Amino acid sequence: MSNDFSEKVEGVPLNSRKIDNIVRVASRFGWTWQCGDLARICDDLGWRIAENYGSLTILATDLELARPEANARSDDGTIRFIDVFVMDRLEAADAAATRRVYDYFADLSEAIGLALGSPTRRRAGAGGEVRWDLAKVVIRLRLVGNSIHMRLANPAHQAWLDEPDDGKI
Template identity: 30%
Template sequence: MRSSASRVRDFVRAAVRLDWSWTASDLDRLCAVTGWTVTRRSAYGATLATDLDVTNPTASVYTSQDELEYLSVVVLDAAMTGEPNDPDTVLDLFAALGIFMLDELGEPTTRTPGGEPVIRWDLPNVVVRLNTRGDSMVGLHLLSPEYQKREDHYDNEVLPWIRAEQQGGGL
Protein backbone atom coordinates (compact mmCIF):
# COMPACT_ATOMS: atom_id res chain seq x y z
CA MET A 1 0.00 0.00 0.00
CA ARG A 2 1.40 3.37 -0.99
CA SER A 3 1.86 6.01 1.70
CA SER A 4 0.06 9.30 1.35
CA ALA A 5 3.39 11.08 0.80
CA SER A 6 4.15 8.80 -2.16
CA ARG A 7 0.64 9.46 -3.53
CA VAL A 8 1.33 13.20 -3.37
CA ARG A 9 4.62 12.67 -5.20
CA ASP A 10 2.89 10.50 -7.81
CA PHE A 11 0.25 13.17 -8.32
CA VAL A 12 2.86 15.91 -8.78
CA ARG A 13 4.73 13.80 -11.33
CA ALA A 14 1.55 13.00 -13.27
CA ALA A 15 0.31 16.58 -13.16
CA VAL A 16 3.48 18.18 -14.49
CA ARG A 17 3.82 15.56 -17.24
CA LEU A 18 0.24 16.00 -18.46
CA ASP A 19 -0.02 17.77 -21.81
CA TRP A 20 -2.32 20.49 -20.48
CA SER A 21 -4.79 22.13 -22.86
CA TRP A 22 -6.62 23.84 -19.97
CA THR A 23 -9.98 22.53 -21.17
CA ALA A 24 -12.47 20.17 -19.49
CA SER A 25 -10.90 17.15 -21.20
CA ASP A 26 -7.83 17.64 -19.00
CA LEU A 27 -9.83 16.53 -15.97
CA ASP A 28 -10.60 13.14 -17.44
CA ARG A 29 -7.00 12.67 -18.55
CA LEU A 30 -5.68 13.74 -15.13
CA CYS A 31 -8.05 11.33 -13.39
CA ALA A 32 -7.03 8.52 -15.73
CA VAL A 33 -3.36 8.84 -14.75
CA THR A 34 -3.89 9.53 -11.03
CA GLY A 35 -6.80 7.25 -10.18
CA TRP A 36 -8.80 10.23 -8.94
CA THR A 37 -12.46 10.62 -10.01
CA VAL A 38 -14.67 13.54 -10.96
CA THR A 39 -17.54 13.60 -8.47
CA ARG A 40 -19.24 16.82 -9.55
CA ARG A 41 -19.15 19.15 -12.56
CA SER A 42 -20.73 22.56 -12.97
CA ALA A 43 -20.35 25.60 -15.18
CA TYR A 44 -17.86 27.01 -12.66
CA GLY A 45 -15.69 23.98 -12.00
CA ALA A 46 -15.55 20.47 -10.67
CA THR A 47 -14.77 18.44 -7.61
CA LEU A 48 -12.41 15.47 -7.73
CA ALA A 49 -12.20 12.65 -5.19
CA THR A 50 -8.53 12.00 -4.40
CA ASP A 51 -6.69 9.12 -2.75
CA LEU A 52 -4.88 11.35 -0.26
CA ASP A 53 -5.00 10.74 3.48
CA VAL A 54 -6.35 14.14 4.42
CA THR A 55 -9.45 15.27 6.28
CA ASN A 56 -11.31 16.18 3.09
CA PRO A 57 -9.80 14.13 0.24
CA THR A 58 -11.09 16.27 -2.63
CA ALA A 59 -9.61 18.65 -5.16
CA SER A 60 -11.41 21.76 -6.39
CA VAL A 61 -11.18 22.76 -10.03
CA TYR A 62 -12.16 26.26 -11.15
CA THR A 63 -13.25 27.19 -14.66
CA SER A 64 -14.20 30.29 -16.59
CA GLN A 65 -15.90 30.23 -19.97
CA ASP A 66 -15.19 26.50 -20.47
CA GLU A 67 -11.50 26.89 -19.74
CA LEU A 68 -9.81 25.45 -16.68
CA GLU A 69 -8.12 28.12 -14.60
CA TYR A 70 -6.70 26.16 -11.70
CA LEU A 71 -6.90 23.10 -9.50
CA SER A 72 -6.45 23.31 -5.74
CA VAL A 73 -5.96 20.39 -3.35
CA VAL A 74 -4.93 19.97 0.27
CA VAL A 75 -2.10 17.44 0.13
CA LEU A 76 -1.00 17.30 3.77
CA ASP A 77 -2.92 18.07 6.94
CA ALA A 78 -3.47 17.10 10.56
CA ALA A 79 -5.07 13.81 9.50
CA MET A 80 -1.61 12.70 8.32
CA THR A 81 0.27 13.86 11.40
CA GLY A 82 -2.20 13.05 14.15
CA GLU A 83 -1.29 16.40 15.69
CA PRO A 84 -3.85 19.06 14.77
CA ASN A 85 -2.68 22.65 14.48
CA ASP A 86 1.00 21.90 15.02
CA PRO A 87 2.71 24.56 12.90
CA ASP A 88 6.15 22.94 13.20
CA THR A 89 4.86 19.63 11.86
CA VAL A 90 3.07 21.35 8.97
CA LEU A 91 6.20 23.36 8.11
CA ASP A 92 8.31 20.18 8.26
CA LEU A 93 5.91 18.44 5.85
CA PHE A 94 5.90 21.52 3.59
CA ALA A 95 9.72 21.54 3.57
CA ALA A 96 9.94 17.82 2.79
CA LEU A 97 7.49 18.12 -0.09
CA GLY A 98 9.28 21.26 -1.29
CA ILE A 99 12.58 19.35 -1.42
CA PHE A 100 10.98 16.56 -3.44
CA MET A 101 9.46 19.11 -5.82
CA LEU A 102 12.80 20.88 -6.15
CA ASP A 103 14.35 17.57 -7.21
CA GLU A 104 11.45 16.86 -9.57
CA LEU A 105 10.84 20.35 -11.03
CA GLY A 106 14.14 22.17 -10.62
CA GLU A 107 14.71 25.58 -9.10
CA PRO A 108 11.48 27.40 -8.29
CA THR A 109 10.51 30.61 -10.04
CA THR A 110 9.69 32.32 -6.76
CA ARG A 111 9.87 31.63 -3.04
CA THR A 112 7.92 33.61 -0.50
CA PRO A 113 9.09 33.00 3.07
CA GLY A 114 7.17 33.76 6.22
CA GLY A 115 4.43 32.29 8.36
CA GLU A 116 2.59 30.99 5.28
CA PRO A 117 5.39 30.27 2.79
CA VAL A 118 4.82 29.74 -0.92
CA ILE A 119 7.04 28.06 -3.50
CA ARG A 120 6.15 28.49 -7.18
CA TRP A 121 7.36 26.85 -10.37
CA ASP A 122 6.41 28.40 -13.72
CA LEU A 123 6.70 25.50 -16.15
CA PRO A 124 5.92 25.81 -19.87
CA ASN A 125 2.42 24.35 -19.66
CA VAL A 126 1.50 24.56 -15.95
CA VAL A 127 2.27 26.72 -12.94
CA VAL A 128 2.72 24.78 -9.71
CA ARG A 129 2.33 26.46 -6.33
CA LEU A 130 2.93 24.86 -2.95
CA ASN A 131 1.90 26.70 0.18
CA THR A 132 0.87 26.31 3.78
CA ARG A 133 -2.60 27.34 4.84
CA GLY A 134 -2.52 28.53 8.39
CA ASP A 135 -0.86 26.11 10.74
CA SER A 136 -2.82 23.03 9.77
CA MET A 137 -2.37 22.14 6.09
CA VAL A 138 -0.28 22.25 2.93
CA GLY A 139 -1.94 23.09 -0.37
CA LEU A 140 -0.89 22.32 -3.93
CA HIS A 141 -2.24 24.37 -6.82
CA LEU A 142 -1.94 23.80 -10.55
CA LEU A 143 -2.66 26.91 -12.59
CA SER A 144 -2.90 27.65 -16.26
CA PRO A 145 -0.06 29.95 -17.31
CA GLU A 146 -2.63 32.45 -18.66
CA TYR A 147 -4.49 32.51 -15.35
CA GLN A 148 -1.19 33.03 -13.51
CA LYS A 149 -0.38 35.98 -15.80
CA ARG A 150 -3.68 37.61 -14.81
CA GLU A 151 -2.94 36.92 -11.13
CA ASP A 152 0.54 38.43 -11.47
CA HIS A 153 -0.87 41.51 -13.21
CA TYR A 154 -3.36 42.00 -10.38
CA ASP A 155 -0.70 41.47 -7.69
CA ASN A 156 1.92 43.68 -9.35
CA GLU A 157 -0.18 46.42 -10.97
CA VAL A 158 -3.69 46.61 -9.56
CA LEU A 159 -3.19 45.75 -5.90
CA PRO A 160 -0.47 48.38 -5.27
CA TRP A 161 -2.74 51.01 -6.81
CA ILE A 162 -5.67 49.94 -4.62
CA ARG A 163 -3.49 50.04 -1.50
CA ALA A 164 -2.17 53.48 -2.40
CA GLU A 165 -5.72 54.75 -2.97
CA GLN A 166 -6.84 53.34 0.39
CA GLN A 167 -4.01 55.22 2.06
CA GLY A 168 -5.14 58.39 0.31
CA GLY A 169 -1.99 58.94 -1.68
CA GLY A 170 -2.58 57.43 -5.09
CA LEU A 171 0.46 56.29 -7.02
Protein backbone atom coordinates (compact mmCIF):
# COMPACT_ATOMS: atom_id res chain seq x y z
CA MET A 1 0.00 0.00 0.00
CA SER A 2 1.22 3.42 -0.71
CA ASN A 3 -0.18 6.83 -0.11
CA ASP A 4 0.49 10.30 -1.45
CA PHE A 5 0.77 11.95 1.95
CA SER A 6 3.28 11.97 4.76
CA GLU A 7 3.93 8.96 6.93
CA LYS A 8 1.92 10.55 9.75
CA VAL A 9 -1.53 12.06 10.14
CA GLU A 10 -1.20 14.75 12.82
CA GLY A 11 1.62 12.86 14.55
CA VAL A 12 -0.03 9.45 14.17
CA PRO A 13 2.19 6.91 12.37
CA LEU A 14 0.65 5.24 9.35
CA ASN A 15 1.00 1.49 9.12
CA SER A 16 0.11 0.94 5.48
CA ARG A 17 2.48 -1.96 4.80
CA LYS A 18 1.47 -3.74 7.99
CA ILE A 19 -2.22 -3.23 7.24
CA ASP A 20 -1.66 -4.64 3.76
CA ASN A 21 -0.05 -7.69 5.40
CA ILE A 22 -3.02 -8.13 7.77
CA VAL A 23 -5.42 -8.08 4.81
CA ARG A 24 -3.37 -10.55 2.78
CA VAL A 25 -2.83 -12.97 5.67
CA ALA A 26 -6.48 -12.79 6.83
CA SER A 27 -7.81 -13.33 3.31
CA ARG A 28 -5.68 -16.47 2.83
CA PHE A 29 -5.87 -17.83 6.38
CA GLY A 30 -7.49 -21.22 6.99
CA TRP A 31 -10.22 -19.87 9.28
CA THR A 32 -12.24 -22.35 11.32
CA TRP A 33 -13.42 -19.52 13.59
CA GLN A 34 -12.67 -21.62 16.66
CA CYS A 35 -10.68 -19.89 19.42
CA GLY A 36 -7.62 -21.94 18.44
CA ASP A 37 -7.40 -19.75 15.33
CA LEU A 38 -6.24 -16.84 17.51
CA ALA A 39 -2.83 -18.40 18.27
CA ARG A 40 -2.37 -19.36 14.61
CA ILE A 41 -3.32 -15.96 13.19
CA CYS A 42 -1.09 -14.28 15.79
CA ASP A 43 1.82 -16.48 14.70
CA ASP A 44 1.19 -15.66 11.03
CA LEU A 45 1.03 -11.91 11.72
CA GLY A 46 3.80 -11.67 14.32
CA TRP A 47 1.30 -10.76 17.05
CA ARG A 48 0.69 -12.36 20.43
CA ILE A 49 -2.20 -13.06 22.75
CA ALA A 50 -1.82 -10.49 25.54
CA GLU A 51 -4.80 -11.23 27.79
CA ASN A 52 -7.84 -13.48 27.81
CA TYR A 53 -11.05 -12.57 29.62
CA GLY A 54 -13.25 -15.42 28.40
CA SER A 55 -15.34 -13.90 25.62
CA LEU A 56 -12.78 -11.10 25.05
CA THR A 57 -9.18 -11.76 24.04
CA ILE A 58 -6.74 -8.87 23.71
CA LEU A 59 -4.13 -9.34 20.97
CA ALA A 60 -0.88 -7.32 20.92
CA THR A 61 -0.26 -6.26 17.32
CA ASP A 62 2.90 -4.99 15.62
CA LEU A 63 1.26 -1.74 14.52
CA GLU A 64 2.96 1.49 15.58
CA LEU A 65 0.19 2.91 17.77
CA ALA A 66 -0.29 4.17 21.31
CA ARG A 67 -2.48 1.06 21.81
CA PRO A 68 -1.18 -1.59 19.40
CA GLU A 69 -4.10 -3.92 20.07
CA ALA A 70 -6.82 -5.97 18.53
CA ASN A 71 -9.87 -7.29 20.39
CA ALA A 72 -11.26 -10.72 19.58
CA ARG A 73 -14.83 -11.48 20.68
CA SER A 74 -16.08 -15.03 21.00
CA ASP A 75 -19.06 -17.06 22.21
CA ASP A 76 -18.88 -20.70 23.26
CA GLY A 77 -15.47 -21.19 21.66
CA THR A 78 -16.44 -19.58 18.35
CA ILE A 79 -14.82 -16.29 17.32
CA ARG A 80 -17.36 -13.68 16.20
CA PHE A 81 -14.87 -11.03 15.07
CA ILE A 82 -11.48 -9.42 15.62
CA ASP A 83 -11.35 -5.61 15.76
CA VAL A 84 -7.94 -4.19 14.85
CA PHE A 85 -7.06 -0.60 15.74
CA VAL A 86 -5.53 0.72 12.50
CA MET A 87 -4.65 4.21 13.76
CA ASP A 88 -4.77 6.11 17.01
CA ARG A 89 -7.81 8.23 17.69
CA LEU A 90 -7.21 11.93 17.12
CA GLU A 91 -8.38 13.63 20.31
CA ALA A 92 -8.73 17.21 19.09
CA ALA A 93 -9.03 16.97 15.35
CA ASP A 94 -9.53 20.15 13.39
CA ALA A 95 -11.12 20.10 9.95
CA ALA A 96 -7.77 19.61 8.18
CA ALA A 97 -6.78 16.65 10.40
CA THR A 98 -10.21 15.05 9.96
CA ARG A 99 -9.85 15.47 6.19
CA ARG A 100 -6.48 13.67 6.34
CA VAL A 101 -8.05 10.80 8.31
CA TYR A 102 -10.76 10.53 5.64
CA ASP A 103 -8.09 10.63 2.93
CA TYR A 104 -6.12 7.88 4.68
CA PHE A 105 -9.32 5.84 4.93
CA ALA A 106 -9.92 6.32 1.20
CA ASP A 107 -6.32 5.37 0.39
CA LEU A 108 -6.50 2.26 2.58
CA SER A 109 -9.81 1.29 0.99
CA GLU A 110 -8.33 1.63 -2.48
CA ALA A 111 -5.20 -0.36 -1.56
CA ILE A 112 -7.26 -3.15 0.03
CA GLY A 113 -9.40 -3.17 -3.10
CA LEU A 114 -6.26 -3.73 -5.17
CA ALA A 115 -5.50 -6.80 -3.03
CA LEU A 116 -9.07 -8.16 -2.72
CA GLY A 117 -11.02 -6.74 -5.65
CA SER A 118 -14.06 -4.53 -5.58
CA PRO A 119 -15.74 -4.15 -2.19
CA THR A 120 -19.04 -5.86 -1.49
CA ARG A 121 -20.47 -2.82 0.28
CA ARG A 122 -19.51 0.80 0.74
CA ARG A 123 -20.98 3.49 3.02
CA ALA A 124 -19.78 7.10 2.89
CA GLY A 125 -19.75 9.74 5.59
CA ALA A 126 -18.67 10.08 9.20
CA GLY A 127 -19.41 6.41 9.95
CA GLY A 128 -17.96 5.29 6.65
CA GLU A 129 -17.28 1.65 5.93
CA VAL A 130 -15.91 -0.40 3.09
CA ARG A 131 -16.50 -4.15 3.25
CA TRP A 132 -15.25 -7.23 1.43
CA ASP A 133 -17.28 -10.43 1.94
CA LEU A 134 -14.88 -13.29 1.23
CA ALA A 135 -15.60 -17.00 1.56
CA LYS A 136 -13.83 -17.41 4.92
CA VAL A 137 -13.66 -13.87 6.32
CA VAL A 138 -15.51 -10.57 6.06
CA ILE A 139 -13.07 -7.65 6.12
CA ARG A 140 -14.59 -4.32 7.16
CA LEU A 141 -12.61 -1.07 7.16
CA ARG A 142 -14.48 1.46 9.29
CA LEU A 143 -14.26 5.11 10.27
CA VAL A 144 -14.91 5.25 14.01
CA GLY A 145 -14.85 8.79 15.36
CA ASN A 146 -11.52 10.27 14.32
CA SER A 147 -9.91 6.87 13.91
CA ILE A 148 -9.93 3.84 11.63
CA HIS A 149 -10.62 0.25 12.64
CA MET A 150 -10.53 -2.96 10.66
CA ARG A 151 -12.85 -5.83 11.55
CA LEU A 152 -12.11 -9.41 10.57
CA ALA A 153 -15.50 -11.04 10.95
CA ASN A 154 -16.69 -14.62 10.98
CA PRO A 155 -18.96 -14.83 7.89
CA ALA A 156 -21.63 -16.68 9.89
CA HIS A 157 -21.68 -13.96 12.54
CA GLN A 158 -21.74 -11.24 9.88
CA ALA A 159 -24.66 -12.96 8.11
CA TRP A 160 -26.52 -13.01 11.43
CA LEU A 161 -25.84 -9.28 11.89
CA ASP A 162 -27.06 -8.59 8.36
CA GLU A 163 -30.39 -10.35 8.89
CA PRO A 164 -33.35 -8.02 9.36
CA ASP A 165 -34.73 -8.20 12.88
CA ASP A 166 -38.38 -7.75 11.81
CA GLY A 167 -38.71 -5.14 14.56
CA LYS A 168 -38.88 -7.79 17.28
CA ILE A 169 -37.14 -7.23 20.57
